[in-house]
Amino acid sequence: MLSLRWRRIVIKVGSALISPTANGCSTRYLLSIARFISECRAIGVEVVLVSSGSVAAGKSAIAFAHQPLPINIKQAMAAVGQTEMMATWSHLFDFRCAQILLTHDDFANRRRYLNIDNTLRTLLTNQVLPIINENDTVATAELKVGDNDNLAAMVAILVDADALIICSDIDGLYSANPKTTINAEFIPLVEKINADIYAMAGASHHTIGTGGMVTKLQAAEKATRQGVDTLIINGQQAVNFDRLLAGQVTGTLFQRQQDRLSAKKHWLLHSITSTGSIVLDNGAANALQQKGASLLAKGILNSTGQFDKGDAVWLCNENGVQLAKGISQYSAIELQLIKGQHSQDIARILGFCPSEVVVHRDDIALS
Ligand SMILES: Nc1ncnc2c1ncn2[C@@H]1O[C@H](COP(=O)(O)OP(=O)(O)O)[C@@H](O)[C@H]1O
Numbered sequence: 441m442l443s444l445r446w447r448r449i450v451i452k453v454g455s456a457l458i459s460p461t462a463n464g465c466s467t468r469y470l471l472s473i474a475r476f477i478s479e480c481r482a483i484g485v486e487v488v489l490v491s492s493g494s495v496a497a498g499k500s501a502i503a504f505a506h507q508p509l510p511i512n513i514k515q516a517m518a519a520v521g522q523t524e525m526m527a528t529w530s531h532l533f534d535f536r537c538a539q540i541l542l543t544h545d546d547f548a549n550r551r552r553y554l555n556i557d558n559t560l561r562t563l564l565t566n567q568v569l570p571i572i573n574e575n576d577t578v579a580t581a582e583l584k585v586g587d588n589d590n591l592a593a594m595v596a597i598l599v600d601a602d603a604l605i606i607c608s609d610i611d612g613l614y615s616a617n618p619k620t621t622i623n624a625e626f627i628p629l630v631e632k633i634n635a636d637i638y639a640m641a642g643a644s645h646h647t648i649g650t651g652g653m654v655t656k657l658q659a660a661e662k663a664t665r666q667g668v669d670t671l672i673i674n675g676q677q678a679v680n681f682d683r684l685l686a687g688q689v690t691g692t693l694f695q696r697q698q699d700r701l702s703a704k705k706h707w708l709l710h711s712i713t714s715t716g717s718i719v720l721d722n723g724a725a726n727a728l729q730q731k732g733a734s735l736l737a738k739g740i741l742n743s744t745g746q747f748d749k750g751d752a753v754w755l756c757n758e759n760g761v762q763l764a765k766g767i768s769q770y771s772a773i774e775l776q777l778i779k780g781q782h783s784q785d786i787a788r789i790l791g792f793c794p795s796e797v798v799v800h801r802d803d804i805a806l807s
């Protein structure tokens with residue numbers, strides 16, 4: 441059900457699809473996923489790929505016979521498997537791919553969060569496919585998101601995706617693990633994730649995958665709460681991707697709980713406090729209100745209060761009226777130096793230029 445509304449999607453691919461035998465990477469299931477990604481891009485849907493598989497793919501390179509694998513062994517396996525996984529994906533596309541390795545810390549730290557956001561925006565604008573995985577080689581247990589289902593949901597929220605498609609080795613959610621329970625019933629639609637739904641979820645039936653159905657439900661809950669439709673589909677069956685492209689529902693659909701844009705707008709306006717204000721000239725105020733434009737340094741008259749890069753600020757007109765709230769890409773001190781200047785002069789003035797805009801239009805909520 442590739443909805444016409446979807447302009448950006450995150451696709452998460454599980455280990456069992458990338459390394460079905462835990463011995464290097466296989467293109468067996470990836471070919472149809474790669475074709476789906478290419479078709480999506482061809483019809484103008486932006487795609488971010490979250491790919492598991494580094495540990496599974498690197499498993500056979502590191503000698504260790506027992507379960508559970510200690511963290512240092514997993515890290516060594518991931519170091520081997522990550523390059524193989526990236527190489528396998530890259531060979532399947534006739535466009536460029538970019539590797540992004542993240543840890544939980546990157547989401548918790550506002551500056552790093554903004555940096556990832558800016559990098560992803562730039563990659564998508566340049567038609568590069570971002571391929572994201574957890575940075576398993578360096579992340580210690582306490583720094584880890586821990587599984588790529590939750591990571592994919594966090595990425596989907598970060599990039600303002602319309603949908604998250606979790607590709608696994610199972611058709612979707614069943615009333616119990618169908619690999620261990622006969623007569624488990626398939627659930628095509630979940631309108632709201634509650635305790636009854638969680639009670640259906642079990643662990644993975646094999647040691648290649650990480651979270652089983654539990655982490656998929658956590659991911660779906662996170663994403664749908666922020667307005668991201670979430671699907672769990674069987675990535676082993678190419679027909680599922682044809683169905684999606686034909687606009688048909690396949691797998692289990694978890695319905696978004698609210699409109700994505702109003703979720704973000706609500707978060708900006710009501711959930712984060714602003715520590716300062718930016719005063720806009722009339723041109724910038726108009727562009728913001730009438731055209732939904734980003735805020736450039738050129739249109740800034742002044743700023744008040746103390747704020748850092750990544751903080752929420754009020755965007756006011758010359759009379760001090762609060763027009764909107766947004767996330768500033770620059771601190772109050774930096775803004776004093778670049779206000780009224782052309783974007784191309786920011787690097788010369790500050791010695792660095794993390795962003796050409798001061799507040800990106802995706803990070804602005806009009807009052
Ligand atoms: N209620 C359920 N419905 C479907 N699958 C379930 C359920 N409970 C547990 N599972 C297990 O979850 C597995 C998928 O999770 P996992 O192996 O972690 O996949 P991936 O590597 O794609 O993340 C299924 O193969 C199945 O063994």
Ligand SMILES: N[C@@H](CCC(=O)OP(=O)(O)O)C(=O)O
Pocket residue numbers: 453454455456491492493494495496518573574576586587588589648649650651652
């Ligand atoms: N970052 C790990 C993936 C962990 C994970 O969540 O795996 P999976 O349950 O197969 O999606 C890896 O690349 O091996």
